[in-house]
Amino acid sequence: MQEINFRNDILPLKDKLFRLALRITMNRAEAEDVVQDTMLRVWSQRDEWPALDSVEAYCLAVCRNLAIDRSRLQANRNEELDESTAERPDAADPHTLCVRNEQLELLDRLIGTLPEKQRTVLQLRDVEGKTYKEIAAVLQVSEEQVKVNLFRARRKIKEQYTEINDYGL
Amino acid sequence: MDYKYIEQLLERYWACETSLDEEAILRAFFRQKDVPAHLLPYKSLFAYADAARADGLGRDFDERILAQVERPTVKARRIPARRRMMPLFKAAAVVTVIVSLGAVGQHMFDRPRPDYDYDAYRDTYTDPQSAYGSVSEALQIVSESFRKSQTHENDSLSAVPAQKTTCKE
Numbered sequence: 001m002q003e004i005n006f007r008n009d010i011l012p013l014k015d016k017l018f019r020l021a022l023r024i025t026m027n028r029a030e031a032e033d034v035v036q037d038t039m040l041r042v043w044s045q046r047d048e049w050p051a052l053d054s055v056e057a058y059c060l061a062v063c064r065n066l067a068i069d070r071s072r073l074q075a076n077r078n079e080e081l082d083e084s085t086a087e088r089p090d091a092a093d094p095h096t097l098c099v100r101n102e103q104l105e106l107l108d109r110l111i112g113t114l115p116e117k118q119r120t121v122l123q124l125r126d127v128e129g130k131t132y133k134e135i136a137a138v139l140q141v142s143e144e145q146v147k148v149n150l151f152r153a154r155r156k157i158k159e160q161y162t163e164i165n166d167y168g169l
Numbered sequence: 170m171d172y173k174y175i176e177q178l179l180e181r182y183w184a185c186e187t188s189l190d191e192e193a194i195l196r197a198f199f200r201q202k203d204v205p206a207h208l209l210p211y212k213s214l215f216a217y218a219d220a221a222r223a224d225g226l227g228r229d230f231d232e233r234i235l236a237q238v239e240r241p242t243v244k245a246r247r248i249p250a251r252r253r254m255m256p257l258f259k260a261a262a263v264v265t266v267i268v269s270l271g272a273v274g275q276h277m278f279d280r281p282r283p284d285y286d287y288d289a290y291r292d293t294y295t296d297p298q299s300a301y302g303s304v305s306e307a308l309q310i311v312s313e314s315f316r317k318s319q320t321h322e323n324d325s326l327s328a329v330p331a332q333k334t335t336c337k338e
Contacts (some may be wrong), residue, residue, distance in 0.1 A: 014234075020223070032226060036234060043238045072216055101328030103213035104220050126218045129189055151185045157185060157214070165210055 004049045010042055013056060016128055017063045023123040024067035025074065026112055034070055038063040057137040064120060066140060071116075073148055110160050111153075118153035172205055179211065 004010070017038055042059055052058050075123035109120055117139065124130040124138065132143045139146065181187045187195070198204070199215035224254050295298035 007235070011231060011234065014230060018226045019221060019224055032230065035230070036237075039234050040237060104217050107213060107217045109244065123221075126192070127221045129193070131189060147185050151183075154183055154185065161214065162210060 004046075004055055006043060006046070009055055010039060010059065014039070014057050016056075017059060019127060020060060020063055020120065020123055021067040023111070023119050024064065024116055027074070029073065030070055031067070034063060034067045041066070054134070054137065057134055060124070060138040061140065068116060069133050106164065107157070107161065110157055114153055114156060117147045118156075121146055121149040122153040122157070165166045174209065175208065179208075 014035055017035045018031055021034035021038075022028060025031050025034060038059060041062055049055060060097075079167045111122060114122070120139065121135055125132075130138075132146050135146045136143045173332065175195070175198055178187060178191055182195060196215045196218065199208075199212045200219065204212050294303070
């Protein structure tokens with residue numbers, strides 16, 4: 001088996017890991033922390049690398065678990081309702097809204113409303129282009145389960161997206 | 170242009186029956202500028218994946234993670250090297266101590282001792298009378314010296330040298 005090198009094999013996964021973590025935590029700073037924790041954890045278990053089928057799937061699985069833990073912690077820190085919360089606008093400031101594509105922003109929000117499993121499957125399939133087998137390895141579920149989750153995610157996004165586009169928000 | 174194939178692919182896409190290659194075809198199709206009006210709503214859905222894939226972490230992240238990951242390796246290499254030398258230093262110190270102790274001991278025990286070989290002695294006098302005279306003369310000189318030193322020390326003991334003289338005579 002080919003020897004695995006951190007700089008050449010693990011580090012280039014950072015963007016994929018970041019996007020997955022971002023999809024789960026929905027917070028850039030948190031996602032970056034998750035990627036860092038993931039890499040350090042994978043590094044600390046480097047003795048086990050030769051036994052792995054796929055380092056990428058392993059990294060993604062670790063990343064997903066850490067991201068889920070973190071978003072749970074985040075969810076526990078409930079936001080207090082005070083004046084600043086009431087005054088805050090729903091969307092980002094008008095300038096960024098203009099700069100970014102409104103449609104993509106909308107899709108981002110729609111995907112954000114999906115359950116974590118569906119979000120992760122959608123991310124790994126449509127954004128990262130992974131096979132069902134690879135996704136199943138990351139989530140540690142059957143391929144059928146992956147398909148079911150993906151089906152539900154795509155259907156929901158399609159429905160909500162067309163609904164909004166047809167009738168407006 | 171015939172969009173039947175694309176529509177068919179889309180149907181299968183929603184049903185999660187498309188392969189990764191077919192999904193790539195769909196994505197490529199929606200990436201082009203002139204998409205027919207009835208398919209236009211889905212353009213953003215596929216453009217979204219492209220846009221999401223462009224997201225990632227910067228170079229500063231690499232530096233940060235490598236600083237954490239590669240520093241311990243350098244350490245791990247350096248410290249064993251020093252530790253590996255440690256027993257040698259210890260052994261050298263022990264050897265030095267033993268050798269110097271040995272040298273000192275040898276120096277102490279191997280000092281040339283006075284020779285008491287009585288057989289090697291030769292008579293210097295042929296006449297016993299003259300030998301006796303020389304010996305008593307020598308002893309007289311010794312006793313004279315004793316007496317002198319003792320009278321210097323203590324006058325009350327002045328009788329002792331007198332006694333000694335009588336003893337000798």
